[in-house]
Amino acid sequence: MTLYLCLPLLAVLLQPALCLNCSSQFERTPDNSDLIVDCGTSVITLQINLCTAHWAGFNSSDLALNGNHNNSKCKGSIDTSVDPPVIHYQLPVNDSQDNPCRQSLQIVDEAPDPSGPFSAFSSIQSVIITGYIDTPRSDQGVISYSTDLYYHFSCRYPLEYLINNTEIVASSVSVATSENNGTFIDTLMMRVFNGSDYGYGLSVPPTGLELRTRIYVEVKAVNLTGNFNVLLDHCFGTPSPYNMSQSEQHNFFTGCSTDQRTTVTSNGLSKVARFDFEAFRFVQHRDQAKSSIYLHCILRLCEPTKCQELLSACNSRRKRSLTPFGEESNESATVSVGPLYTAREDTPSAAAYSNNMAPESAEDDVTGLVVGVVFGTAAAVALVLGGWFALKKYYRV
Structure with a gap:
C-alpha cells in the first residue's frame, strides 16, 4: 500500500526533470558557453543553460548568486520557452545594503586609448562589477566524486x-x-x-x-x-x-x-x-x-x-x-x-542709407545749390541796377 502511494509522489517530483526539452548535445559538463551576461545600465541579467546543469546533477534551486543559497531572492527562475531552457538571474548594478545578493564593485584607473578622444588624459576610471553563481560546496570528507558548478561573470563600465x-x-x-x-x-x-x-x-x-x-x-x-x-x-x-x-x-x-x-x-x-x-x-x-x-x-x-x-x-x-x-x-x-x-548682426540702417542713397542725393543737392546761387545772384544784380536807375532819374528831375 505504501509503495503505491510513493510511486505517484515520485512521478510528481521527477516531472520537471522529465519534461525538459534538452537535446543529447547538452549531455556534458558545463562550460563558458553556458553563461550569457548582459551588462545593463541598472540591472545585470544572466542566463545559465539548465540542461547542462541538470545533466551535472543539479536543478535551479541548487544554484544561487554570490553564495547566498539560503536567500530565495538570489535564486533564479526557469524559462522553458527557449531552446535550450535557461535559468534567469537579475542583479542590481548598485552595490548597496538594499541588494540582498551583493556583488563586488571596484573602481580602477586605466590608461586611455591612445587613438581615442581621451588620449590626452593621463588616466580614466572604470567600474568593474564581478560576481558568481555556484552550487553548495560538497566539503564532506577529503575527496569527492561529484562536481561543483561555478559560473563567474564580470561587467566593466567606463566612467x-x-x-x-x-x-x-x-x-x-x-x-x-x-x-x-x-x-x-x-x-x-x-x-x-x-x-x-x-x-x-x-x-x-x-x-x-x-x-x-x-x-x-x-x-x-x-x-x-x-x-x-x-x-x-x-x-x-x-x-x-x-x-x-x-x-x-x-x-x-x-x-x-x-x-x-x-x-x-x-x-x-x-x-x-x-x-x-x-x-x-x-x-x-x-x-x-x-x-x-x-x-x-x-x-x-x-x-x-x-x-x-x-x-x-x-x-x-x-x-x-x-x-x-x-x-x-x-x-x-x-x-x-x-x-x-x-x-546675423546687420549693418545699422543709417549706414545702409548712406551707402545706397548718398550719390543720387548728393547730386540733387549740388544741382539745387547751383541753381539757387545763380538765381540769388541775378536777383541781387537786378536790385542794384534798379536802384541805380531810380537814383539817376531822381537827380535829373
Missing part, C-alpha cells in the same frame, strides 16, 4: 564619456547604445534653458537668437545607479556637427580655464552640471542670415571624492590640458542634437 552635437533648439535628448561592456550613456542628457532658474527650455525664433543673449546649459544624469557625480571636463561649440578633423571651435571652458563670457555655476558637485554663456556667431557665417552653433561636452562620472580631488587641482592653479577630438572607441558614446541659430 568617461563624450557628449557632442547638442542643438540648443531641442529641449532634451537621450540616445542609448548597446555594448557588451555596458554603458551609462543613456542616463545622460544635455538641455538648454532661457533663464537661470532652469525652468523653461530655450525657444529660438525663426530669425535666430539675438547676439549676446544669455544661454543656460544643463548636463544631467538621470536614473543613474551608484553614487557618481557629473564633472564636465571640456565644453565647446562648433559651426557644424562634430567632426574629427574640425578646426573651428570656441571653448567655453577646458578643465580649469574658462572663457570670459562663460560662467560655470555647478560642476562635479552632484548629478547635475550647469554653465551659461552669451550667444555669438561664427565669422565664417558672415554672409549668412543665421549662424549655427553646435554644443559639445566631454564629461566624466566620478565618485564625489574623486570629483573634489579634480576640482581642488583648479584651486591650486594646476590646469589640465584636454584634447576632445580623436577616434571614437567603445569608451565613448555620442548623443547628437543641433544646431542653435543666432541672428
Whole structure:
C-alpha cells in the first residue's frame, strides 16, 4: 500500500526533470558557453543553460548568486520557452545594503586609448562589477566524486564619456547604445534653458537668437545607479556637427580655464552640471542670415571624492590640458542634437542709407545749390541796377 502511494509522489517530483526539452548535445559538463551576461545600465541579467546543469546533477534551486543559497531572492527562475531552457538571474548594478545578493564593485584607473578622444588624459576610471553563481560546496570528507558548478561573470563600465552635437533648439535628448561592456550613456542628457532658474527650455525664433543673449546649459544624469557625480571636463561649440578633423571651435571652458563670457555655476558637485554663456556667431557665417552653433561636452562620472580631488587641482592653479577630438572607441558614446541659430548682426540702417542713397542725393543737392546761387545772384544784380536807375532819374528831375 505504501509503495503505491510513493510511486505517484515520485512521478510528481521527477516531472520537471522529465519534461525538459534538452537535446543529447547538452549531455556534458558545463562550460563558458553556458553563461550569457548582459551588462545593463541598472540591472545585470544572466542566463545559465539548465540542461547542462541538470545533466551535472543539479536543478535551479541548487544554484544561487554570490553564495547566498539560503536567500530565495538570489535564486533564479526557469524559462522553458527557449531552446535550450535557461535559468534567469537579475542583479542590481548598485552595490548597496538594499541588494540582498551583493556583488563586488571596484573602481580602477586605466590608461586611455591612445587613438581615442581621451588620449590626452593621463588616466580614466572604470567600474568593474564581478560576481558568481555556484552550487553548495560538497566539503564532506577529503575527496569527492561529484562536481561543483561555478559560473563567474564580470561587467566593466567606463566612467568617461563624450557628449557632442547638442542643438540648443531641442529641449532634451537621450540616445542609448548597446555594448557588451555596458554603458551609462543613456542616463545622460544635455538641455538648454532661457533663464537661470532652469525652468523653461530655450525657444529660438525663426530669425535666430539675438547676439549676446544669455544661454543656460544643463548636463544631467538621470536614473543613474551608484553614487557618481557629473564633472564636465571640456565644453565647446562648433559651426557644424562634430567632426574629427574640425578646426573651428570656441571653448567655453577646458578643465580649469574658462572663457570670459562663460560662467560655470555647478560642476562635479552632484548629478547635475550647469554653465551659461552669451550667444555669438561664427565669422565664417558672415554672409549668412543665421549662424549655427553646435554644443559639445566631454564629461566624466566620478565618485564625489574623486570629483573634489579634480576640482581642488583648479584651486591650486594646476590646469589640465584636454584634447576632445580623436577616434571614437567603445569608451565613448555620442548623443547628437543641433544646431542653435543666432541672428546675423546687420549693418545699422543709417549706414545702409548712406551707402545706397548718398550719390543720387548728393547730386540733387549740388544741382539745387547751383541753381539757387545763380538765381540769388541775378536777383541781387537786378536790385542794384534798379536802384541805380531810380537814383539817376531822381537827380535829373
